[in-house]
Amino acid sequence: QVHLVQSGAEVKKPGASVKVSCKTSGYTFTNYAIQWVRQAPGQGLQWMGWINTGDGHTKYSQNFQGRVTFTRDTSATTVYMEMSSLRDDDSAVFFCARGSVTLDYWGQGTLVTVSS
Amino acid sequence: ELMLTQSPGTLSLSPGERATLSCRASQSVNSRYLGWYQQKPGQAPRLLIFAASSRATGIPDRFSGSGSGTDFTLTISRLEPEDFAVYYCQQYGNSLYTFGQGTKLEIK
Numbered sequence: 594q595v596h597l598v599q600s601g602a603e604v605k606k607p608g609a610s611v612k613v614s615c616k617t618s619g620y621t622f623t624n625y626a627i628q629w630v631r632q633a634p635g636q637g638l639q640w641m642g643w644i645n646t647g648d649g650h651t652k653y654s655q656n657f658q659g660r661v662t663f664t665r666d667t668s669a670t671t672v673y674m675e676m677s678s679l680r681d682d683d684s685a686v687f688f689c690a691r692g693s694v695t696l697d698y699w700g701q702g703t704l705v706t707v708s709s
Numbered sequence: 710e711l712m713l714t715q716s717p718g719t720l721s722l723s724p725g726e727r728a729t730l731s732c733r734a735s736q737s738v739n740s741r742y743l744g745w746y747q748q749k750p751g752q753a754p755r756l757l758i759f760a761a762s763s764r765a766t767g768i769p770d771r772f773s774g775s776g777s778g779t780d781f782t783l784t785i786s787r788l789e790p791e792d793f794a795v796y797y798c799q800q801y802g803n804s805l806y807t808f809g810q811g812t813k814l815e816i817k
Contacts, residue, residue, distance in 0.1 A: 628806065630754075630808075637795075637797065637808060637809075637810045637811045638746075638748075638754065638797055638799075638808040638811070639808065640799075640805075640806040640807065640808060643806070652804050652805070654805070688753055688754070690753075690754075693801075694741070694742050694744075694759070694801045695742075695744035695756055695759040695760075695799065695801070696744070696746075696754075696756060696799070697756050697759070697765060697766075699753035699754055699755070700753065701753055702753055
């Protein structure tokens with residue numbers, strides 16, 4: 594059974610960085626890309642980018658280019674999303690999701706709160 | 710940059726009624742790369758439809774997708790109480806992904 598389990602909620606100060614993990618199980622890790630999606634409070638879904646879990650290649654949305662980094666640990670079947678220079682308006686729920694075209698399995702989401 | 714516009718923003722219907730949700734793209738989309746998702750409060754989105762018209766595993770047959778080019782539709786034939794949620798369309802093209810802004814389906 595496929596599972597994506599994300600790390601717990603974080604509270605950060607403006608200017609700090611946050612690293613969210615997405616632990617996968619139940620399938621061959623390197624066969625599927627992992628996408629990251631942000632959802633601000635009361636807002637819609639915003640695609641951030643994806644990582645090819647096979648070769649580590651990444652693609653970032655222009656909205657996040659330069660401020661986010663995706664990495665993966667194939668031995669741990671885990672993907673990481675790190676966002677730097679956090680601002681108040683970065684407070685959101687971050688989701689990881691499996692897929693290269695449509696996203697068939699999702700993590701439960703990680704709430705990141707940015708507050709001074 | 711390709712944009713997806715969903716309409717209506719909010720749809721108020723009663724259980725048992727038919728729901729028709731629209732997703733319009735600013736340029737032509739490959740149907741194989743068009744999906745629909747359902748999201749309930751406090752939950753992650755759930756894939757309903759992939760490749761514009763194929764139901765994902767475990768999705769009831771009251772959900773159907775159709776369309777091509779720039780116009781796509783999600784239809785729920787007879788609304789059940791658990792279907793009231795927010796629905797998003799999503800497309801993939803040129804290594805980029807886009808979501809529509811969502812349609813909220815609420816109980817009338």
